[in-house]
Amino acid sequence: MRDIMNIGVVNFNAEWGNKDKNLQHIAEYTEAAGKQGCEFLVFPETALTGYDDDSSTNVREEKMHVRLAETIPGPATEKISKIAVKYGMYVVFGMAELDAKDQKTVYNSAAIIHPDGTAETYRKLHLPFTEGNWAVRGEDPVLIDTPWGPVGISICYDTYCFPEIIRFSRAMGARLHLNVTAAPINECTKVSSRMTINTYSMINYMFIASANLCGRDHDSWFNGGSSVVGPEANINGSTYPRTWVGTYFEESGCDIAGLKLGTIDLEHADRTAEIPIFRGGNGISPDFRPELYSKMQKEIAGSAEFNKK
Numbered sequence: 001m002r003d004i005m006n007i008g009v010v011n012f013n014a015e016w017g018n019k020d021k022n023l024q025h026i027a028e029y030t031e032a033a034g035k036q037g038c039e040f041l042v043f044p045e046t047a048l049t050g051y052d053d054d055s056s057t058n059v060r061e062e063k064m065h066v067r068l069a070e071t072i073p074g075p076a077t078e079k080i081s082k083i084a085v086k087y088g089m090y091v092v093f094g095m096a097e098l099d100a101k102d103q104k105t106v107y108n109s110a111a112i113i114h115p116d117g118t119a120e121t122y123r124k125l126h127l128p129f130t131e132g133n134w135a136v137r138g139e140d141p142v143l144i145d146t147p148w149g150p151v152g153i154s155i156c157y158d159t160y161c162f163p164e165i166i167r168f169s170r171a172m173g174a175r176l177h178l179n180v181t182a183a184p185i186n187e188c189t190k191v192s193s194r195m196t197i198n199t200y201s202m203i204n205y206m207f208i209a210s211a212n213l214c215g216r217d218h219d220s221w222f223n224g225g226s227s228v229v230g231p232e233a234n235i236n237g238s239t240y241p242r243t244w245v246g247t248y249f250e251e252s253g254c255d256i257a258g259l260k261l262g263t264i265d266l267e268h269a270d271r272t273a274e275i276p277i278f279r280g281g282n283g284i285s286p287d288f289r290p291e292l293y294s295k296m297q298k299e300i301a302g303s304a305e306f307n308k309k
Contacts, residue, residue, distance in 0.1 A: 002147045003267040005176070008038040009246050011224035013215035013257045016050030019068045023048060023076050026093055029259055030080055034087030038261055040146075042211040043093035044226075045124075045156050045182035046108065048076055052218035053130035063134040069098035069106045073119040081117040088115045090146065092211075094155065094180050096135070097121055108135040110155055110180045112144055120144075122180075124155040126162060141168055148266055152177035159210075160192035163200060170204040171278055171288055175269035179210040183249070184220040193225060193249040201229045201241040205277070206269045209245075214257050225249030226260050231268050 010029050014022050026043060033041045045051065046065070054064040070076050076095060084091050090113065097109035107123040108131055114120075123138025124131075143150040152169025159166065159179040169177050179197065183189040193210070201208050207230035214224035227246030231239050246260030247253045278286050300306060 001149050004263060004265055005148055006037050006039045006261065006263050007176075007209060007228055007245060008033045008036075008041040008259050008261040009209055009211040009226040009228060010041070010043050010047075010259050011212065011214040011226045011246075011255070011257045012044050012047050014044070014047050014050040014213055014217065016052060016218040017054075017064050017068070019049055019076075022050070023079060026076075027079055027083060030083045030087075030089075030091055033259055033261060034083060034089055036261055038087070038089055040090045040151075040209075041092070042178050042180065042209050042226075043091075044211045044213045045094035045110070045180050046096065047093045047213070048095035050217050051182040051184075051213060051222075052220050053133050055219070060134060065096040065108075065134040066106050069096040071098050071100045072109065072111050072121040074098075077111045077113060077119040080111075081113050081119060084113045084115055085117045090114060090144070092153065092178055092180060094182070097123065106135055107138055108155060109138070110153060110178075112142070112153070122153045122155070124158055125165070126157050128157040128161075141165060143169060143172055143174060148176065150174045154179060156181040156183060159200075159208075160189075160196045163196075166200050166204060166206075166208070167288075170206050171290065174206065175266040176207045176209065176264075179208055181210055182213045182217075182222065183225070184213075184217075185223045186220075190223075190250060197229050197249070198241045201231060202239065203277075205231050205239065207231075207244070207264055207266060210249075212249075214255050223250070223255040224257070225251075225254040227254075228262065228264055230264055230266075 097107040099105035110122045122142040152174040154165045183193045209228040213222035245262035
């Protein structure tokens, strides 16, 4: 299994509703990253269309994201797949996905392009704010099979407010998790993005790559912060998260559009682990106890609060 990865995250200024231009820019960034030896490239949530809800109509079928939704695979992924094959790289970008089996169903998804050109999808599991006006919730976690081992993925709200997803991917062997995000400049999302990524990296001993929108969308402003955070050990042997690539949320220069490219060493995810959360030791099973948590979750799922019609 490989450890060293050249990874890119893009501070992307999507033009709201202009799918053709956004796709052109995604393709050009991918080409530029490939020429620089990028092996894994991550774009933000809804990079293909822009994020904000279409406030001009309350009719779902007329919403911008619904009108511009595409299947995966489909025209947009096929265009990016050709570049991914050319450079032997993974490319992930957010888009409104049309269900190929049900033309009335649209997801807030991340298209996952493999180096052989194949495309798969991760469908956002939790929909905050106005996203439910056009999208429906996904049902399945996704792990990407790569030469670096499994790589986890989640989209924005999934990442910041539901730590179970990142914990799942780490427990399944992922040393890298992708946060495909559209976190605007407001107090709720600023606090979530700034506080959670470093914390999740520290408690899970893993790398987290975030790609965020930047600049003006339709009504919202986004401030970027696209970066890769991962574990490091100091001279005292203590582990702490640091920014390996890009500029972290709310730091100076975090709002500048562009490709942030660098090299990470995923072996640090294992080397720096100080407590036996996932691997145990001295003949003791891992501290992480999924069978216990399963019992707890089943009790929650069976409660009246979570069985409301």
